[in-house]
Amino acid sequence: MNANIDATKQNTFDAIVIGSGISGGWAAKELTEKGLKTLVLERGRDVKHLKDYPTTNMQPWEFPHYGQMPKEVKDANPVVSKCYAFNEDAAHFFVKDQEHPYVQDKPFDWIRGYQVGGKSLLWARQTQRWSNFDFEGPARDGFAVDWPIRYKDIDPWYSYVEKFAGISGNKDGIPALPDGEFLPPMEMTKVESYFKEKVAENYKDRHIIVGRCAHITEQQPIHAEQGRAKCQHRNLCQRGCPFGGYFSSNASTIPWAERTGNMTLRPNSVVHSIIYDEQKGRATGVRVIDAETKATTEYFARIIFVNAAAMNTNLLLLNSTSNRFPNGLGNDSGVLGKYVAFHNYRARVSAEYEGFADYTKAGNRPNGCYIPRFRNVQKQETNFLRGYAAGFQAFRQVERSFDGIGADLKDNILHPSLGMWSVGSHMMGETIPKESSYVALDKDQKDAWGIPLLKISMDYDDNDEKMVKDYLEQISEMYSKAGFTNIQTFDSHQAPGLDIHEMGGARMGNDPKTSVLNKWNQVHACKNVFVTDGACMTSTSTQNPSLTYMAFTARAADYAVKQMKANEL
Amino acid sequence: MQRRTALKQLGLIAGAAIILPHCTSKEAATEATVKLNKLQVSGQQENLLATMADALIPKTDTPGAKELNIHQFVLRMMDDCFDADAQKKFMAGLTQAQKAIVHKTGKDAEECTPAEWQAFFQDIEAGKIAAPAQGEDNLKAFYEPFRQLSIRGYLGSEYVMTNVFGYKMIPGKFTGEVKIDANSDLKTILA
Secondary structure, three states: OHHHHHHHHHOEEEEEEEOOOHHHHHHHHHHHHOOOOEEEEOOOEOOOOOOOOOOOOOOHHHOOOOOOOOHHHHHHOOOHHHOOOOOOOOHHHOOOHHHOOOEEOOOOOOOOOOEOOHHHHOOOOEOOOOOHHHHOHHHHHOOOOOOOOOHHHHHHHHHHHHHHHOEEOOOOOEOOEOOOOEEOOOOOOHHHHHHHHHHHHHOOOOOOEEOOEOEOOOOOHHHHHHOOOOOOOOOOHHHOOOOOOEOOHHHHHHHHHHHOOOEEEEOOEEEEEEEEEOOOOEEEEEEEEEOOOOOEEEEEEEEEEEOOOHHHHHHHHHHOOOOOOOOOOOOOOOOOOEEEEOEEOOEEEEEEEOOOOOEEEEOOOOOOEEEOOOOOOOOOOOOOOOOEEEEEEEEEEEEOOOOOOOHHHHHHHOOOEEEEEEEEEEEEEEOOOOOOOEEEEEEEEEOOOOOEEEEEEOOOOHHHHHHHHHHHHHHHHHHHHOOOEEEEEEEOOOOOOOOOOOEEEOOEOOOOOOOOEOOOOEEOOEEEEEEOOHHHOOOOOOOOOHHHHHHHHHHHHHHHHHHHHOOOO | OOHHHHHHHOOOOHHHOOOOOOOOOOOOOOEOOOOOOOOOOEHHHHHHHHHHHHHHOOOOOOOOOOOOOHHHHHHHHHHHHOOHHHHHHHHHHHHHHHHHHHHHHOOOHHHOOHHHHHHHHHHHHOOOOOOOOOOOOOHHHHHHHHHHHHHHHHHOOHHHHHHHOOOOOOOOOOEEEEEOOOOOOHHHHOO
């Protein structure tokens, strides 16, 4: 009896954070900084900054296959092998297909990173703010439900997280893409700047800007305090950065939380479910299965932050059943798991440019240029809803002849020259969350820890097809007006998922009958549970979402602690 | 991939340093020095491949393929990154190449000069080597990946990346606009 009480006491914290990726790391930082004894649960292994980046200082020739994954690995892992970053230098940070199966009701390439830091080690680091046009979207265009917040609610929290994370960018003054707290922008190449000018000449509402990205381009005291230095432009980010040049949980929020002395980090902790106490009318803790020993332990806390990454957060809530919530925690509305969506990354347009043959670049830029959404921004003007942002870049081609044998061949391959400019763009389209797009627990199959497999069912629709067509036409037209030649359009028809921007399922909304979370990311019907990762997203807009998750998390943590102090939680 | 494992596989750790056995005796059945999982390659075949790679990319004022162990990269890639059919044809094609150059020159393959190998490669590229009287013709199924992987291995080698192309893992910065002229050196244009 005493032993039980001791065990319970030992396993009781002020707060529990489920997940240590980009949003979980922020929850850990904010809650521990505010004095809460916080248990951070991570299903994967620990990855310590610097110490656990085994490839970070390897030269390209030190990789046995110069980076290429062996065929056996590719064959055994057809899903993750589709990801552009699944190469010899970073493969150890990706979930292998067979280790963590899931059910594809419709094709979905689910790319995951199960370790401390999650996918924050691997992300593409683009950090564009949402604007009010994005938050007003569902209400204006009549889909999903109205966002319970507007830009003004999150604006200060964007600033808050940007200053700490370190966001490089230019104040471009574009209504659809609000400016933030920027470190100096990265430079554009000659042809990128030229395209920017040409687009400005030809279109009053289209802009080419350098990407806003989570790289320290000028170290501020707050970055020095984190032990992070200026980005050295290695462009090897996916290995983990020895300089802490880009933002990751591992380099930034997790060690910060650790230094408060208030964090207990428990890797290899698979959260099975959230425990709901009917008498108390609140969640009291979580059931954890040790990833290695499979032993079950319960941990308790006054508040719980769910940051397991969008799809797994849905899985966890759906699997947290009780008499009060037979269909999943907080699922009175029946919408939990539904209205999931993603970003449409199917289309690309490439071209060439003959001018500026006397210019090139020097060094690497771990960033690209960005074309903010210009379709249907102020009002509906096309035959499809919403719009797309796009990536853009222009670099000189490197040409070399592979002709000859012996000394001739050698002479050819060792003397490359610069060719024409190679120009490329990729689409980032908003997709509409629909009731028919859902994730659910598989009725029969379970994983190695006895947790039901997640069944995923989402697809493109007619709106997406029209948007792809428009993107290809509009970018081609913009290229033509800039005098680019050899314009080629591509539609990869890739399945949803490879964008790695899956969102929704536990959406925010004003009405508990049609949404899972309120405007503070709090479960409507279970107020001491907060969901601040991608699962909370009511709509997707076009911007890379991580920055918004960070801001939501910091905002929700601030609210949660104030509520606790006021004895409201 | 653990750094140490990777280095080991490349033979960059002292204990695993690669010293090519200069054994040309046909009788001495030696094992390949590079550790392979699927391909069955003898020491003689490895030496032969080294000779061929060095004829394809010879030493001039810069090292040739053999000195940089490019044949080992070729074997490692063929072993790990190609399917069983391609591997089978590659090995069969290697044997076929060996026989064909003997037929062409009347000398043992080991004794052929770089110039003889180069002339032989030219014949292969021109389609002048007759298919064997019996069995499959795998010469191109060997030669094409051999050529491609040798070039890739050579261009990606430490020597070439650092000494010829000036690769820097830590550029420190990015400059968007760099003016160049016709006389700009490689290290400038590839920076």
